[in-house]
Amino acid sequence: MDTLPIPVRVLPSIESPVYAFDPDRKQYYSTKILRYIVNSHSDSALRTIGITAVDLFIPILTYVFGEAQLDGKAAIVSGARLKQEYYGLKPDKRLYVERLFKELMHELGHTFGLTHCDLSYCVMHLSNNVTGIDKKTATFCENHRDQLINKLKELEIPYGK
Amino acid sequence: MASKPSIMIVDDEEIVRTSLSSWLLEDGYDVVPVESGKLALEALKKKSYDLMLVDLKMPEMDGLELMKEVKKFLPDLPVIIMTAYATVDTAVKAIKEGAFDYLMKPFDPEEISITIKKIMKQQMLEQENIYLRKELAKQFQFHQLYSKNKKMQEIFELIKNVAKTDVTILIHGETGTGKELIARALHAESLRKDRPFVPVSCTSLTETLLESELFGHEKGAFTGASTMVKGMFEMADKGSIFLDEIGDISPKLQMDLLRVLETKEIVRIGSTQPIPVDVRVIAATNRDLGKAIANGIFREDLYYRLNVITIDIPPLREKPEDIPLLTEQLIEKVNRETGKSVKRVSQDAMALLMQYRWPGNIRELKNVIERSVVLAKEDIITLNEVGPCFGRNVKDGISSGGSADMSLDQMEKNHITSVLKNNNWNISTSAQILGIDRTTLYNKIRKYNLGEDNK
Numbered sequence: 001m002d003t004l005p006i007p008v009r010v011l012p013s014i015e016s017p018v019y020a021f022d023p024d025r026k027q028y029y030s031t032k033i034l035r036y037i038v039n040s041h042s043d044s045a046l047r048t049i050g051i052t053a054v055d056l057f058i059p060i061l062t063y064v065f066g067e068a069q070l071d072g073k074a075a076i077v078s079g080a081r082l083k084q085e086y087y088g089l090k091p092d093k094r095l096y097v098e099r100l101f102k103e104l105m106h107e108l109g110h111t112f113g114l115t116h117c118d119l120s121y122c123v124m125h126l127s128n129n130v131t132g133i134d135k136k137t138a139t140f141c142e143n144h145r146d147q148l149i150n151k152l153k154e155l156e157i158p159y160g161k
Numbered sequence: 162m163a164s165k166p167s168i169m170i171v172d173d174e175e176i177v178r179t180s181l182s183s184w185l186l187e188d189g190y191d192v193v194p195v196e197s198g199k200l201a202l203e204a205l206k207k208k209s210y211d212l213m214l215v216d217l218k219m220p221e222m223d224g225l226e227l228m229k230e231v232k233k234f235l236p237d238l239p240v241i242i243m244t245a246y247a248t249v250d251t252a253v254k255a256i257k258e259g260a261f262d263y264l265m266k267p268f269d270p271e272e273i274s275i276t277i278k279k280i281m282k283q284q285m286l287e288q289e290n291i292y293l294r295k296e297l298a299k300q301f302q303f304h305q306l307y308s309k310n311k312k313m314q315e316i317f318e319l320i321k322n323v324a325k326t327d328v329t330i331l332i333h334g335e336t337g338t339g340k341e342l343i344a345r346a347l348h349a350e351s352l353r354k355d356r357p358f359v360p361v362s363c364t365s366l367t368e369t370l371l372e373s374e375l376f377g378h379e380k381g382a383f384t385g386a387s388t389m390v391k392g393m394f395e396m397a398d399k400g401s402i403f404l405d406e407i408g409d410i411s412p413k414l415q416m417d418l419l420r421v422l423e424t425k426e427i428v429r430i431g432s433t434q435p436i437p438v439d440v441r442v443i444a445a446t447n448r449d450l451g452k453a454i455a456n457g458i459f460r461e462d463l464y465y466r467l468n469v470i471t472i473d474i475p476p477l478r479e480k481p482e483d484i485p486l487l488t489e490q491l492i493e494k495v496n497r498e499t500g501k502s503v504k505r506v507s508q509d510a511m512a513l514l515m516q517y518r519w520p521g522n523i524r525e526l527k528n529v530i531e532r533s534v535v536l537a538k539e540d541i542i543t544l545n546e547v548g549p550c551f552g553r554n555v556k557d558g559i560s561s562g563g564s565a566d567m568s569l570d571q572m573e574k575n576h577i578t579s580v581l582k583n584n585n586w587n588i589s590t591s592a593q594i595l596g597i598d599r600t601t602l603y604n605k606i607r608k609y610n611l612g613e614d615n616k
Contacts, residue, residue: 070187
């Protein structure tokens with residue numbers, strides 16, 4: 001499991017993002033929530049990432065697990081479809097946390113400018129379903145790790161110590 | 162690493178453009194969103210794209226109209242039509258008109274991802290295929306000549322061996338077999354390659370004009386000779402001269418030519434001053450010069466001077482294996498010249514090309530392909546284009562030797578014999594041309610008691 005050498009601050013929860021709710025789709029428009037997070041981002045933090053339990057979509061896709069500003073400040077990840085219960089299966093908290101962690105790393109990767117990876121084990125590999133998420137590891141491939149290190153160097157953050 | 166695949170999104174709804182763009186950007190594609198068909202056409206002129214995602218319903222120009230316009234100048238660019246209101250009719254229409262796929266908005270992330278990956282993979286395979294075919298063709302390429310034929314490969318070797326010497330070469334071959342290309346290859350392989358290659362057609366001019374063309378003339382040598390003009394031999398100095406249809410020159414010119422070959426000097430008309438020339442002579446004829454000597458119309462001494470080395474080019478009907486290769490090269494050439502993008506010849510049209518006897522050889526094939534490429538409505542040449550090229554000659558060309566009072570069996574026997582002979586008794590090729598399987602062909606051979614000695 002890869003970790004980033006960056007301290008994490010947990011902000012207090014915010015109210016359910018009703019402004020992003022689409023009554024026809026009965027889902028939440030992730031870009032609107034992302035915009036909210038970007039607007040509330042504080043420059044004292046490197047990145048702000050939101051976690052929500054609601055199901056997310058973007059207009060062109062039926063659902064998304066998360067959305068990020070590519071090479072930007074913020075990202076959002078939804079846990080709705082990461083839970084076993086969503087698929088009518090028995091709850092599995094450990095698996096849920098593992099999936100959530102992978103998706104958080106994935107979206108954070110995007111905020112550092114990383115794009116999707118062809119290697120199926122890399123956390124930057126695009127997963128459109130939970131089977132795909134479970135298949136990939138929580139680590140970056142060599143190429144993406146190098147890109148990340150370079151990006152962190154640009155931001156004067158040491159990596160790997 | 163190869164550059165990022167480039168995708169254009171055409172949709173009048175901003176929300177679709179932005180959400181699809183950001184999603185595809187994360188996937189590592191280079192994405193250009195535009196809001197109308199008109200802007201899309203403008204953008205296509207500025208850079209190349211690997212894929213277009215086009216909304217079906219747009220004001221002014223709709224998705225299908227746009228696709229039609231795009232296909233006119235970029236027939237290979239894959240287009241995915243997107244719509245929020247999918248009906249079977251529109252889907253069928255889109256696919257019929259050349260869309261790669263038809264997707265309903267909103268997309269399932271998995272579906273769009275797989276579709277795009279499939280297109281990219283197919284594009285890559287097509288590119289690779291084109292590259293490999295080119296590489297393969299190179300193996301059979303010798304300068305501007307292409308052949309898989311063993312005899313032709315031997316000729317290429319011979320050219321390499323003799324080109325660097327200055328020996329006179331006589332090229333013999335039917336009309337349209339590429340005698341000039343052989344001569345050009347000889348010149349290109351020789352040490353004289355950076356000097357002029359001067360081709361002269363000996364049939365197109367009268368005796369006096371040809372004489373003046375070859376040796377030049379002094380000012381006032383004859384009426385109309387207002388200035389001194391150098392002849393082709395002088396122009397070819399240090400290079401090569403290619404005398405095409407040498408069998409057609411007059412006895413006087415034969416003698417003059419013999420003198421040039423012996424003395425390596427020319428004398429301009431109206432002068433007595435010999436001028437030394439250093440020219441490699443390559444001559445060609447479609448005539449049987451041996452017979453011409455026997456009939457007293459060609460000088461034997463000149464024949465031996467010219468015929469130090471003879472290159473005998475087989476006619477196209479004796480190398481049917483070259484027809485697909487030559488066809489491919491010719492299509493590519495005509496595509497380049499006409500801006501068309503024909504890819505290949507359909508199987509039945511190719512069968513006809515392979516079956517025909519090509520009395521006009523490669524030149525005739527070239528004419529057929531040129532005509533077919535120009536007439537082709539799709540990117541494949543079919544019987545519709547090839548068939549009419551032969552017109553009434555097709556029967557003569559295929560030459561199965563039928564006549565009005567012949568029985569069907571006799572016709573069949575003659576035709577099978579002719580196809581077998583044309584293909585050196587290669588059963589598989591002959592069966593393919595005849596449109597029957599190998600077993601049937603063996604049965605017919607047994608039935609008609611055919612053997613390789615059959616006339």
